[in-house]
Amino acid sequence: MVVSIAPYCLSFAQQAGHSNNISKHIALGDVAETYNNFIVTMSVLKDIFEHVLYVPGNHDLWCRQEGEIHLDSHQKLKKLLDACRGLGVETSPMVLDGLGIIPLFSWYHESFDREEEITSTHIPSLEMACKDFKACKWSKGLSNGDISLALYFDAMNEKHQSLIKEIQNTCSQIISFSHFVPRQELCPEKRMLFYPKLPKIIGSDCLEARIRSIHGVEGSPSACHVFGHTHFCWDSVIHGIRYVQAPLAYPRERKRRMNGGENWLPFCIYSNGKFSERLSPCYWSDYYSTHPRTPHNTQLAPWVATFYNQT
Numbered sequence: 016m017v018v019s020i021a022p023y024c025l026s027f028a029q030q031a032g033h034s035n036n037i038s039k040h041i042a043l044g045d046v047a048e049t050y051n052n053f054i055v056t057m058s059v060l061k062d063i064f065e066h067v068l069y070v071p072g073n074h075d076l077w078c079r080q081e082g083e084i085h086l087d088s089h090q091k092l093k094k095l096l097d098a099c100r101g102l103g104v105e106t107s108p109m110v111l112d113g114l115g116i117i118p119l120f121s122w123y124h125e126s127f128d129r130e131e132e133i134t135s136t137h138i139p140s141l142e143m144a145c146k147d148f149k150a151c152k153w154s155k156g157l158s159n160g161d162i163s164l165a166l167y168f169d170a171m172n173e174k175h176q177s178l179i180k181e182i183q184n185t186c187s188q189i190i191s192f193s194h195f196v197p198r199q200e201l202c203p204e205k206r207m208l209f210y211p212k213l214p215k216i217i218g219s220d221c222l223e224a225r226i227r228s229i230h231g232v233e234g235s236p237s238a239c240h241v242f243g244h245t246h247f248c249w250d251s252v253i254h255g256i257r258y259v260q261a262p263l264a265y266p267r268e269r270k271r272r273m274n275g276g277e278n279w280l281p282f283c284i285y286s287n288g289k290f291s292e293r294l295s296p297c298y299w300s301d302y303y304s305t306h307p308r309t310p311h312n313t314q315l316a317p318w319v320a321t322f323y324n325q326t
């Protein structure tokens with residue numbers, strides 16, 4: 016499944032890079048499940064784009080592939096970061112043509128979800144629904160069940176503090192990026208979701224704190240954070256920071272998209288010294304630009320209710 020993502024994404028990256036003469040590519044994680052596919056994908060991206068930046072996603076750290084020897088996810092993470100170094104893929108903050116670009120390591124924690132629970136139907140547990148719980152192997156007292164992984168990944172950003180300071184002092188435009196979601200408002204409410212427990216496995220409060228320490232508590236017109244993981248198109252400004260997600264998504268998800276979304280290429284967020292116009296259409300952030308969030312309403316949306324009645 017995830018293995019097919021690599022060649023699938025590559026064909027779009029190739030089109031986007033070649034046809035638009037774009038030199039930078041941000042890979043937001045979940046590149047490949049196997050080490051070999053990761054290497055192939057990043058090598059091709061590096062052939063297409065002069066600069067490639069990467070942060071790890073959860074799928075990248077799965078260790079269940081047969082025939083590969085990964086003692087645990089820590090070791091796989093180290094191997095991926097070593098591979099990036101060897102290929103010239105950046106995982107540290109850098110300045111390109113005056114634009115500051117800051118990768119942020121992150122992992123989700125359950126307490127990120129602060130909204131009311133759906134209790135009207137039986138929803139499978141996180142362990143049942145999320146493959147990370149089995150496919151990722153952690154040691155050092157870390158686990159998916161608490162905040163330890165979120166803190167562990169967040170601490171990896173510490174070593175970049177002086178580079179980040181330098182970027183803050185020299186760049187008026189900064190893009191930070193992460194695999195995971197920094198704020199719960201960047202995901203639809205539970206009653207809208209086929210898996211209403213999704214907010215428990217998507218985001219990190221530590222991440223939002225990092226983002227605010229970079230862009231400022233108030234943000235600025237040239238502050239942008241790009242994120243991934245949930246596959247919901249998103250483009251909204253919250254407290255002065257523009258948050259963008261432009262997923263290529265799985266083939267089956269692309270087929271469901273309306274308005275020609277099946278043909279979308281990777282989104283060009285910045286060119287010629289300027290941030291691009293708002294991503295459009297953007298179903299859920301468009302929806303929330305005109306509808307208030309009402310998480311106390313726990314009545315399932317019709318498509319979710321139908322789904323649970325059938326199962």
Ligand SMILES: [Fe+2]
Nearest residue numbers: 045072073244
């Ligand atoms: Fe992910």
